[in-house]
Amino acid sequence: MRTLLWSVAAAAGLVAATAMLDPFRNYQLATIAAYLCATAGLTVLTGLNGQLSLGHGALMAIGAYTVAFAQKSWDSLYLSLALAVVVTTVAGAVVGLAAARLRGPYLAGATLALAIAVPSITITFQSVFNSEQGLPVFLTPPRTLDIERWQALVAGGAAVLVMWLLANLSRSHLGRRMRAVRDNEVAASLTGVAVSRTQVLAFVISSACAGLGGALMAFLAQSVSPGAFPLTLSLFLLMAVVIGGLGSLAGALWGAVLLVALPDVIHSLTEGMVLKPAMASRLEGNLPLAIFGVTLIIVMLAAPGGLQGLFSRLLKRGHHAPNS
Amino acid sequence: MELHGIGVRFGGLVALEDVTLTATRGHVLGIIGPNGAGKTTLFNVLCGLIAPSSGSMTLDGKPLKPKPHQLTRLGVARTLQGVGLFPGMTALENVMAGATGSAGFLSALLGLPSSARSERVLRESARARLDEFGIAAYEKAYPATLPYAVGKKVALARALVTRPRYLLLDEPAGGLSEEEIAELATLIRTLRGTCTVLLVEHHMDLVMEVCDEVTVLDFGRVIASGAPQEIRDNPAVADAYLGVAA
Numbered sequence: 022m023r024t025l026l027w028s029v030a031a032a033a034g035l036v037a038a039t040a041m042l043d044p045f046r047n048y049q050l051a052t053i054a055a056y057l058c059a060t061a062g063l064t065v066l067t068g069l070n071g072q073l074s075l076g077h078g079a080l081m082a083i084g085a086y087t088v089a090f091a092q093k094s095w096d097s098l099y100l101s102l103a104l105a106v107v108v109t110t111v112a113g114a115v116v117g118l119a120a121a122r123l124r125g126p127y128l129a130g131a132t133l134a135l136a137i138a139v140p141s142i143t144i145t146f147q148s149v150f151n152s153e154q155g156l157p158v159f160l161t162p163p164r165t166l167d168i169e170r171w172q173a174l175v176a177g178g179a180a181v182l183v184m185w186l187l188a189n190l191s192r193s194h195l196g197r198r199m200r201a202v203r204d205n206e207v208a209a210s211l212t213g214v215a216v217s218r219t220q221v222l223a224f225v226i227s228s229a230c231a232g233l234g235g236a237l238m239a240f241l242a243q244s245v246s247p248g249a250f251p252l253t254l255s256l257f258l259l260m261a262v263v264i265g266g267l268g269s270l271a272g273a274l275w276g277a278v279l280l281v282a283l284p285d286v287i288h289s290l291t292e293g294m295v296l297k298p299a300m301a302s303r304l305e306g307n308l309p310l311a312i313f314g315v316t317l318i319i320v321m322l323a324a325p326g327g328l329q330g331l332f333s334r335l336l337k338r339g340h341h342a343p344n345s
Numbered sequence: 346m347e348l349h350g351i352g353v354r355f356g357g358l359v360a361l362e363d364v365t366l367t368a369t370r371g372h373v374l375g376i377i378g379p380n381g382a383g384k385t386t387l388f389n390v391l392c393g394l395i396a397p398s399s400g401s402m403t404l405d406g407k408p409l410k411p412k413p414h415q416l417t418r419l420g421v422a423r424t425l426q427g428v429g430l431f432p433g434m435t436a437l438e439n440v441m442a443g444a445t446g447s448a449g450f451l452s453a454l455l456g457l458p459s460s461a462r463s464e465r466v467l468r469e470s471a472r473a474r475l476d477e478f479g480i481a482a483y484e485k486a487y488p489a490t491l492p493y494a495v496g497k498k499v500a501l502a503r504a505l506v507t508r509p510r511y512l513l514l515d516e517p518a519g520g521l522s523e524e525e526i527a528e529l530a531t532l533i534r535t536l537r538g539t540c541t542v543l544l545v546e547h548h549m550d551l552v553m554e555v556c557d558e559v560t561v562l563d564f565g566r567v568i569a570s571g572a573p574q575e576i577r578d579n580p581a582v583a584d585a586y587l588g589v590a591a
Binding site: 022024025185186188189190192193194195196197198200201203204205207208209210211212213214215216 | 442
């Protein structure tokens with residue numbers, strides 16, 4: 022019930038915010054929402070269930086290409102988004118079942134292969150995926166709304182829905198089972214938890230979320246190409262959820278905000294410097310990864326619970342302050 | 346619960362050889378032996394964590410081919426050596442993890458009232474267990490912050506919350522004080538009759554006090570079994586196990 026109230030409040034906040042923001046900010050909000058779907062799913066997989074995936078960028082690509090194909094066949098955005106979720110759910114189930122016997126670094130290795138394979142497939146089968154150029158995503162925006170506001174409402178609505186479902190899940194016996202498997206597999210199985218099945222379930226759920234995130238990215242960019250889903254995307258997603266705070270879904274939100282805000286900050290930084298154009302473009306390409314990496318190290322040293330862990334600690338201290 | 350001719354080999358090492366034993370319903374069966382005798386291996390076979398290379402098992406007269414996660418459904422619960430709690434969950438959640446909920450996947454995902462109801466029932470029964478053990482005050486504490494004896498009780502509560510018919514206790518007295526062991530003995534005695542208890546333990550006074558029968562393992566073989574008094578007087582046992590002390 023509490024999760025439902027939070028979600029309704031978030032949805033109301035979203036409608037109000039999109040009315041006030043300018044188109045560029047609305048577009049950024051929509052991008053945060055799209056990333057949030059993926060980071061929230063990854064939080065369930067890594068934070069709740071203790072599995073490591075380096076291939077979530079590829080699952081996002083699967084969702085994105087599905088939307089492009091679906092929109093070419095019919096012009097019904099919601100149906101296309103739903104189909105993207107279904108397709109990535111199936112893909113996640115196949116990978117999850119194959120990876121069910123893998124642990125730790127081996128699972129990471131298998132998912133890393135996925136991250137490398139999917140973009141290559143789109144380049145190999147040129148006639149279907151149109152190689153590096155990618156595919157357009159046909160949209161018919163409503164006449165009564167700015168396109169950016171519409172995008173923010175759709176992506177934001179999807180993110181609220183995902184957060185609501187995942188919050189319910191993590192508070193239920195299923196979430197408890199996932200945490201039990203993460204903490205101690207033998208003890209979990211002796212308390213009646215089917216370990217492999219729980220791991221596959223977590224992988225499938227998080228794949229579905231990544232698929233929706235990717236589908237929303239395609240919807241926002243109105244196109245999809247392999248360049249939008251490089252290997253570094255998978256790494257960024259993982260770093261974002263760790264920096265945000267693996268323990269909670271709120272951490273996924275901070276992670277998503279970082280993913281959108283950091284490249285922006287870096288862009289303004291490099292703009293301020295007097296650099297040769299070639300140097301500037303090289304810096305812009307690599308700086309985000311470097312800064313993310315450094316941030317990750319600092320956060321791990323200073324606040325192992327991530328940003329969310331830090332905030333809740335500060336909040337608790339604030340609560341106790343009057344008594345002390 | 347019966348085991349017939351159970352054998353386990355790890356490469357060239359014989360961990361268990363031709364182990365046959367019967368746990369009589371409602372009795373407390375002690376399994377003792379020196380370190381490395383195969384006691385925990387025997388529990389691992391019973392739980393399906395290790396597949397025996399020979400022999401068979403029956404539970405309630407039916408053949409038993411255990412899979413660890415199906416044991417609680419068969420009425421078998423087990424505690425682990427040490428504490429074996431889930432470190433990322435509170436004491437209450439640890440106990441709740443032992444109980445099986447009735448809500449399905451969709452109900453949990455959509456947060457339907459049936460899921461909330463099932464959680465409430467689980468929470469209440471877990472709380473009742475903690476209360477029974479006098480550790481309700483620790484329900485929100487995480488395992489790392491619990492006193493050792495409280496952690497052990499939480500683990501026991503997690504095993505008992507499923508209302509098992511068979512309870513496998515792996516060194517429950519390890520690390521406890523004399524007073525806490527006396528409390529444990531009282532608890533095991535209250536279980537007698539409703540629950541068959543298999544007790545792997547090094548604390549001889551506890552074994553002699555609470556067990557109806559005792560089986561002694563040495564180098565993976567059963568060297569004696571019988572009433573506690575017979576075991577105490579058995580020269581072979583004294584040789585293998587108590588020999589040094591005697």
